Amino acid sequence: MLIQSLPQLQGVGAGEFIGRILVISIVRELGPIITAMVVITRSGTAMAAEMATNRITGQVEALEGMGVDVFHYLIAPRVLGAMVSMFCMIVYFDVVALVGGFLVASLRLTMPISVYMEQIAGSLQPLDLYISLSKGILFGLVVSLFSCYHGLRARRAPFEIPMVARSGVIQAMFFVFVSSAAISAGFYWI
Amino acid sequence: MNCVEMRHVRLEVDGRRYLDGVSLTVAPGEAVVIAGLPGCGKSFVPRCILGLPGMDADEVNLQGDIIVAGQRIGDLNSQELQALRRRVGSVMRDGGLIENMDVRANVTLPLTYHYQNTLGPAAIQARCDAVLEDLQLSRLGAPGIRPVALNREERLYVSLARAVICEPFLLLFDEPCLGLSPGSARRLSDFAFSYQPAFATALPQEQGDWASLPTRIVTTADLGRYLDRADRFILLHDGRLEVIGDRMAVLGSHDPRVRQLLGKEFNPGPSAPVMTEAIDG
Numbered sequence: 001m002l003i004q005s006l007p008q009l010q011g012v013g014a015g016e017f018i019g020r021i022l023v024i025s026i027v028r029e030l031g032p033i034i035t036a037m038v039v040i041t042r043s044g045t046a047m048a049a050e051m052a053t054n055r056i057t058g059q060v061e062a063l064e065g066m067g068v069d070v071f072h073y074l075i076a077p078r079v080l081g082a083m084v085s086m087f088c089m090i091v092y093f094d095v096v097a098l099v100g101g102f103l104v105a106s107l108r109l110t111m112p113i114s115v116y117m118e119q120i121a122g123s124l125q126p127l128d129l130y131i132s133l134s135k136g137i138l139f140g141l142v143v144s145l146f147s148c149y150h151g152l153r154a155r156r157a158p159f160e161i162p163m164v165a166r167s168g169v170i171q172a173m174f175f176v177f178v179s180s181a182a183i184s185a186g187f188y189w190i
Numbered sequence: 191m192n193c194v195e196m197r198h199v200r201l202e203v204d205g206r207r208y209l210d211g212v213s214l215t216v217a218p219g220e221a222v223v224i225a226g227l228p229g230c231g232k233s234f235v236p237r238c239i240l241g242l243p244g245m246d247a248d249e250v251n252l253q254g255d256i257i258v259a260g261q262r263i264g265d266l267n268s269q270e271l272q273a274l275r276r277r278v279g280s281v282m283r284d285g286g287l288i289e290n291m292d293v294r295a296n297v298t299l300p301l302t303y304h305y306q307n308t309l310g311p312a313a314i315q316a317r318c319d320a321v322l323e324d325l326q327l328s329r330l331g332a333p334g335i336r337p338v339a340l341n342r343e344e345r346l347y348v349s350l351a352r353a354v355i356c357e358p359f360l361l362l363f364d365e366p367c368l369g370l371s372p373g374s375a376r377r378l379s380d381f382a383f384s385y386q387p388a389f390a391t392a393l394p395q396e397q398g399d400w401a402s403l404p405t406r407i408v409t410t411a412d413l414g415r416y417l418d419r420a421d422r423f424i425l426l427h428d429g430r431l432e433v434i435g436d437r438m439a440v441l442g443s444h445d446p447r448v449r450q451l452l453g454k455e456f457n458p459g460p461s462a463p464v465m466t467e468a469i470d471g
Contacts, residue, residue, distance in 0.1 A: 054289075058283075059286060061246075064275070065280045066276065067272035
């Protein structure tokens with residue numbers, strides 16, 4: 001993004017806006033969405049498939065029969081884990097993306113490191129972090145809930161496992177994109 | 191107070207009627223075998239008693255009263271149902287083991303979930319060791335042995351260990367010996383009907399505790415395997431329960447359905463009486 005946008009901005013004399021653009025695009029928007037996509041494809045599918053397998057092989061019924069609360073025992077730990085891990089992964093993603101921009105700026109382009117750092121530090125506001133991390137927590141919640149819900153919808157046969165995993169992935173992705181846009185729009189209006 | 195009571199229970203699952211006005215009373219400490227041909231719906235009897243009549247179904251229609259230890263299943267909220275289920279052990283057809291936990295974690299699961307704070311880890315592990323030793327499964331108690339490494343017989347024994355570790359007042363078995371060799375089935379059914387573990391530490395006293403041997407309800411399509419073990423035999427046919435009686439009544443029955451479940455050919459004599467007594471409402 002830096003390679004594409006910085007020469008254009010410098011060409012029209014707007015190079016000083018690169019920090020703000022990076023912060024908005026990476027920290028507010030791309031960080032949560034790309035992290036959510038990674039978690040959906042890597043962990044959401046696994047969660048849905050595991051829940052479906054548990055259901056089809058009678059493990060959920062066995063837990064219920066022992067008086068174990070399935071939501072408390074199977075779903076709640078996954079939801080909490082997904083929320084915490086999504087939060088942490090967004091922090092990692094933002095740091096790596098901004099450091100990557102730093103490296104590009106220092107190696108390939110004409111922007112001095114000190115200028116880049118000043119622009120990032122000056123552009124990064126608490127609201128950017130609030131938006132990014134609140135999205136992370138929300139996405140972690142819905143990705144895990146959608147995955148578990150669709151996984152537990154499986155009933156009888158193993159052929160249902162990829163079907164429910166696919167449903168969970170599609171609905172989670174849809175929700176992530178729509179809610180990301182809604183949150184961003186809401187914060188801009190605020 | 192009866193341990194289990196079913197009154198006029200009708201159950202339809204996905205449009206098919208499995209129980210049609212079934213009534214059943216099981217006294218504390220009684221061992222009852224419910225026999226029926228494959229597909230007759232006998233597995234729904236223990237499921238109804240557990241309050242899980244059709245977890246894998248799209249549409250379940252359950253009518254009638256199911257009373258366990260004096261509590262009407264339909265009136266219980268989720269917490270009360272969980273409190274009841276933790277004192278009911280069940281061994282389902284394939285064991286129902288949790289695949290991503292090792293054998294020891296499977297056996298101790300109900301204890302760690304319900305009694306972690308009152309018993310403590312040491313007492314829980316001691317109970318697990320005692321049960322595994324009684325069932326001659328100590329070698330499976332090593333960390334890291336998962337259910338996928340077990341054969342069917344071992345899975346059922348681990349499931350039995352898990353079922354008895356909370357000292358249930360009621361034990362439910364759904365076709366426990368299905369698919370086992372005759373020797374293995376005999377050994378497992380011996381344990382199922384007579385095994386009562388003795389633990390060094392007691393569980394907290396709860397409402398519904400029963401001092402005697404747990405009540406046992408077994409479903410099967412093979413009556414002969416349990417003839418010497420159960421107190422009473424009941425036939426499930428066309429959604430209705432019919433009491434056959436005790437061992438002698440089963441052996442003396444000329445009912446072709448009973449003979450079929452005993453694995454014997456039916457040769458009706460001129461005055462062969464049907465020994466069953468209808469009890470369904």
